[in-house]
Amino acid sequence: MSGERLSLLIIGGYGTFGGRLAQLLGEEPRLRLLIAGRSLEKADDFVADLRSPKGGAGRLGGNDLGARLQAVAFDRDGDLAEQLTRLKPDLVVDASGPFQSFTRDAYKVVQACIDLDIDYADLADSTGFVAGIGALDAQAKAKGVFALSGLSSLPALSFAALEAMAPHFSRIESVSAGIAPSAHVKIGLNVVKAIASYAGRPVALLREGRPASGSGLIDDIRVTIAPPDVAPLASRKFLLVDAPDLALLPSRLAGLQSTFTGVGTEPQALQRLLSAAARLVRLRLLPSLLPFARLLQRASHRFAIGDHRGGMFVRAGGIDGEGRKLSCSWHLIAEGDDGPFIPVIGVEALVRRLLEGKRPESGARPAAGELSLKDFEAAFRRFSITSGIRLEREEEPLPLYRRILGSAWQKLPPALAAIHAGGARTASGRARIERGRGLIARLVALAIGFPPAGDDVPVTVRFAAEGDTEIWTRTFGNRNFRSWQAEGKGRDQHLLVEVFGPFRVVLALVPEENRLRLVVRGWRFFGLPLPLFLAPDGETYEEERDGRFHFHVEIGGRLTGLVVRYAGWLVVEE
Template sequence: MSTSGLRVLIIGGYGAFGSRLARLLAGDPRFHLLVGGRSAEKAETFAAGLEGGAKGVVFDRDGDVRAQLALLRPAVVADLSGPFQDMGEDRYRVARAAIALGIDYIDVSDSRDFVSGIDALDDEAKARGVFVLSGLSSFPALSFAAAEKLAIEFAEVHKVSSGIAPSPRAAIGLNVIRAIASYAGKPVKVTRGGIPAESTGLAGGPGMVIAPPGCVPLRWRRFLLADTPDLSLLPQRFRHLQEAFTGAGAEPRWLQSLLMFAARLVRYRLLPSLAPFAPLIHAASRSLASGEARGGMFVRLEGLGHDRQALAATWHLVAEGDDGPFIPAMGAAGLLRALTDGKRPGSGARAAIAELPLGAFEDGFRPLAIRTGIRRQRAGDRRLSLYQRVLGDEAWGMLPPAVAAMHALNDGELRVCGQARVERGSGLLAGLVAAIIGFPRAADDIPVSVTFKAEHGRETWTRNFDGRRFRSRQSEASGRHAHLLAEDFGPVRVFIALVPEGERLRLLIRGWRIFGLPLPLFLAPDGNTFEEQRDGRFHFHVEIGGRLTGLIVRYTGWLEPDQPAMPSSSTSSASRN
């Protein structure tokens, strides 16, 4: 084990977030890690398994903190234990002991009172020449970094909303549940109409689809009000702020609904608190987990752009698999790495909302399955093509030229022609579906044309396979299917994610309905469908099938413009007038 490098004590080092900070820093010779916790056995076992080695040590925050720190002699204390909402009267005892010994201190608290009150230690910290930074977590450090990135585009910010959507498969720690239970159903101070107001912890908030451009969106989630430091700090940052919201959107939905109901019992004093039920909620969240192994986060600003027009911009994040729980430790890891590079924060005690730019967080995301991006809503967005609106600016810019050109029409008509090969499924049900929709018959090499007609933000596609026509209508989905493409084939509507992958645009089914009735996704028509640029020409590969039908149809081929795009008659008339 290396004994050189920056000596960092991670309190809660084998816990949910401390273990992830240790993993993020393990193997880096710039650090000498001390994995601290109450159990010597657990600390030593976890430390022994880290790349590059670390040392497991006993640290009890309820003991003589100053004596323990003096014995361990860290250069930086990183407190990742929690819950910070329940630290008692002497909640800053670790930070005060660190200051007294001249040790720098950071934590990942998302407790509103804890983070907002840390500046009470400012004079002490400055006198000792150390920094004390609280809140290096998703809230408020990452949320503020994203808000600052978005704020550059605004002259006035009127509303800020943000939320975390944890993966239902993530092993959420008991301390996180305890933190949530501490304010469930209790009064929460918010900003409403530009003035202080009051709401209720875990009260229902907005619904949201988290969808970084070019990424398969998360499923729609309802966000419940969370009492985070942002609610105190945002009004200090944005002087035109009218409303602020921070929330959490849990899966499965029945568990969230149950939490909401229990919070109402607390609100109406039918229960004193949910805190005693935290272990039960924690056990249920683990044993009854269901849904996609994906999580996410969003930060949304609304207000006026520099042109004084209405503007909304949202930063989206999606984390796949087990990578999401690393995010609360990313701020601490980023700051410690910057410290070893000679970028030392100024002395004093404060909320950690201006210590790391968004780029520093996103640099840490790159080795993991975490995607981020920004979507904007502006006056005049209807002038953009349908696919450009669904994809967003960033993902639209990823498309190869031939694919982008096929979807650039925002009004009028375009006809393209080419050659195709068609395969049909052999099943009886597959043949029946194909006949109803009008899919072409099997053929090896036939002429094909597609006429696109764009008007009022929608597109009608008329496909002609050697004289056999079928039609569909495409539009931008909204509500629970926001950021998806909706395509109608008669009574069937499918919701499609548009995902650029290199030279391809992949189309993935994310939901479907028949006669407006939602149906299970596992029964949806599906298949390997994509568009690509090959040798400078647009090529398509469309495959439609299902569990019940097998293959229905597969058609592949190429297309190129037969005539330039023609504006619609209404547009032509308007231009003549």
């Protein structure tokens, strides 16, 4: 320690991730933060902004009693021993990069820290850099310092999620992971350079238990990121990226058969163009995409189309303790601008551990497994970040809503759980019905068979299960109408699909306290996809009140106006 404060040098401290780390730690009075980079002027400007009431520290509740901030110049190609000796940090965090470009003397910063008895951590996402740091392990142990590489989303957070899922398995056979940044987040140039460096290049992974070679930004998988408690992200393809997990997983998991790490960006059309460019590299029609990194960055900023939400997933497949096939997946969604804080949360957790006197073991190693998922989840609570785990056993059919909700099923009030318990059942109650008066609304209601308007109308709902599908037959007074519901597949994975006559509506199930909201995420007419902005809207939810299941369904749209609104209560018959 330097005096009464832990002195932390952040290389790249005013950059995309280093700056966010400074924001997270800026309120901590036990820290001395050295915001470092080649440009002292940029470091000064960043520190001034951080100290201002509208700065990053203020966003998280910082004040004048927070960390001691200092802008410093630091050149990783300069005299490292002289710079580190003069600055006297207790911990160096390298948040610069791209680490893929560190070839000659790649570990010179790490080596300088070890030589001067300074602890080290970084946000590296380069497979070679992270996996290779172990060569300095003996030196670090001899000096009594630690050097942790890859204390970021991949591999620190991905391994934490994998370890949280591991107890469900007797053997893990496949692991895939991916990051889906929000289209509205400004991606840093170093991140783009890192991705461009392996576009169209061979990427080492596992297939059928053997070392194999994939193609960067060409090979893909489709995944829907869907934490149990929030509406999922739009289904998307994830393109293969070279991440440390691919090198680290085979030595950690005996019997592992396949691996994949990917990135899924929005809009997907722009990602398809990026993949096409990567194919030109693979065909040797282009030497590399690195010269186009700045152009790619500008394109990502210009075409910021889609929801302002980002996410991440880790998916494992294998055998459970009873010998059954099991698929387990961890999902995360970050709202708005909170996503880019995720890669630095691991470093923040490390620093707060150090402030509590809890040091990692000495030695140089990848940061995979260094932190637990609970460490990350504690930090998620400061943001609009939701995460959760889903389990799927092939031989264990579950009720429809339970399959879609995953672990969020446990949070449903008893009355809602009883309605969605699965199997053949009947519920009855009373309802109030309103009908739209427009011509198109009346025609739609007639096509589907919605009941006429009425107050205190007797209602009965009969549920019948046919395979993975539920058929709902609703009787309002003497009028019946039917729909069938099923779990979405492919693009509609983790969503509820409900079919009314010629209309197929895709819904997200979103738990909120004692309420379950149904949010339209897509629709089709006779199988033809229709624009989402024309989809049926209105507030639709289920909730428990006075021990009863209550429903509120509102169907309308821009073209139709109100079609039908019905609300009431049901009790499951014994």
